[in-house]
Amino acid sequence: MWINEREPNNQFKENLVLIRVPTIAAKMGLSSEDPIYTPSLGLAQLHSYLNEKGISVTLIDLVDKIIKKEAPKFNLNIYVKENNIFKYLKGIPNKKINQNIFYIMKDVNFKNVAIVGISLFDRGTLFFGLHIAKFIKETYPNIKIVLGGPYCYFENEKILEEFNFVDYVVIGQGESALEMMFNNYKCKGFEKHVPNLMYKFGNRISFTFKEEKSIEDASCPYFIIKSKDLISSDGNNNLSTLGLPYQISRGCVHRCAFCGQGSLERFESKSIEKVYRDLKTLKESYGISQFYFADNSLNSIGREKLIKLCNSIKELNIEWNALFHLSNLKKEDFILMKESGCKELMWGLESGSPKILELMNKTMNLNEIKNILNWSSDAGIKNKVFIIVGFLQETSKDIEKTLTYLEECDKHIDKVQISAFQLTNNTLIYNNPSYYNIELGEGIPKNFPMRFAFYEAQEPFEKREQRIEQIYNDIMIHFILKEKY
Ligand code: B12
Ligand code: SF4
Helix, strand or coil: CCCCCCCCCCCCCCEEEEEECCCCCCCCCCECCCCCCCCCHHHHHHHHHHHHCCCCEEEEEHHHHHHCCCCCCCCHHHHHCHHHHHHHHCCCCCHHHHHHHHHHHCCCCCCCEEEEEEECCCHHHHHHHHHHHHHHHHHCCCCEEEEECHHHHCCCHHHHHHCCCCCEEECCCCHHHHHHHHHHCCCCCHHHHCCCEEEEECCEEEECCCCCCCHHHCCCCCCCCCHHHHECCCCCECCCCCCEEECCEECCCCCCCCCCHHHHCCCEECCHHHHHHHHHHHHHHHCCCEEEECCCCHHHHCHHHHHHHHHHHHHHCCEEEEEECCCCCCHHHHHHHHHCCEEEEEEEEECCCHHHHHHCCCCCCHHHHHHHHHHHHHCCCEEEEEEEECCCCCCHHHHHHHHHHHHHCHHHCCEEEEEECCCCCCCHHHHCCCCCCEEECCCCCCCCCCCCCEEECCECHHHHHHHHHHHHHHHHHHHHHCCCC
């Protein structure tokens, strides 16, 4: 019998396990920084929703396990060599890789587990996530393996095509998908009723249908942390640099050429009343006053709503930081933000070269940006800027312009984080390769290439890889030598 919603007392004895995988983005040269530890918002939201629906969830946070050195022999670096891992996942034996998974998964009990969900956050979580999936499927063939998380917007069909050990991929919101899957996985053909689900149907790969529930109805996240976990041995609050994640808006009103966030989800934001209620609950439940607003660009909600938000949360006496878009802000906004607890703002500056910004479809003006950064730091808010290197048509002249621009703004910038350009699908560039003078496809390595998955203006693949590596190293050396960053 198909079950839409379960009676709270109608508990199954089976369990649903959700696994969080650490990223190796920095080790892969995709980012200049290892991410700061915060619990996963996506999984906390799923946990909370499924619990409300009477589904018992076990959350395994492997990031936490590694940080706490609970698996000392486990080697995360093994996943950096993607070619080797890819071959192993395709069935070519490799003792070292094979053994590695036991070091971290051996004490996990999968008894009575019906479904294991693995959350893929970014490219740096892909191969470890797939290794876990293979391990579980081979050890417990009856367990259904489902992948989800932000990265599944970028890789989905190919995963199902390549790897039989993955049963399903959820693209987008996972709440109803996991609920329906868990309630009905014993019914034949249940898949077609499950929203946002990609699955194998005979020789074909099918996608069911897209469902986007209103963000206003999103559950208040449930984190499996205890206050004591947040205090490090030196007495500092581990979350003080970033904060407990909480999302106010979803989607983005901008359309940067390299980013798909603007088109993946419709833009929507929570009512200020809901934000206030949730933050109050989180503060009281976890005794935490530091929050990270996990929005793509918080000021997408518009100035009027931003002002309302700041006025409302002022009395909560919290500290917060968030990603902002470098536009549509006035000097007085920063004073109000500071009063409401804003500690740090993170900005996608990306480049100091007008040519590159235009190619990126970044509708920002470098003079205006300087003002914004000044207003922010004058108000006592820290500024962190993100820079992308290796963008299309970027030359050493453009890099010089970026460095000069950063020097000019130096007084108002507290931190710079560099990422290497990655081509992802659902972006303006991917959808219009000829406009950007790149070629996709032929001759490109097949093992999930992303970072160098294209030829640029006839430049051979290997040459581009070497050139970007060089730019990346040069710019990194510049920042390493500069103590402040
Ligand atoms: C907040 C955020 C962060 C925070 C994370 C805070 C936290 N602890 O949760 C911080 C600042 C730490 C961060 C760091 C990084 N991030 Co980030 N981040 C985001 C952002 C803006 C929002 C993610 C989020 O919390 N959304 C809200 C929650 C509720 O949604 P969700 O996570 O998608 O979860 C839902 C579904 O995905 C699904 N789901 C999730 N897990 C699972 C599991 C299963 C089994 C199922 C079925 C469903 C499911 O259900 C959930 C509820 O509906 C996204 C962009 C985006 N909008 O997705 C980028 C994004 C994911 N980040 C990105 C990157 C690159 C990074 C970094 C590598 C940056 C860097 N250069 O260092 C690091 C790596 C972090 C890591 N892996 O640990 C990229 C990934 C792109 C890519 N191709 O790889 C994104 C897409 C931004 C972008 N457009 O470029 N990030
Ligand atoms: S890079 Fe940031 S501002 Fe630009 S589209 Fe993506 S999320 Fe929006």
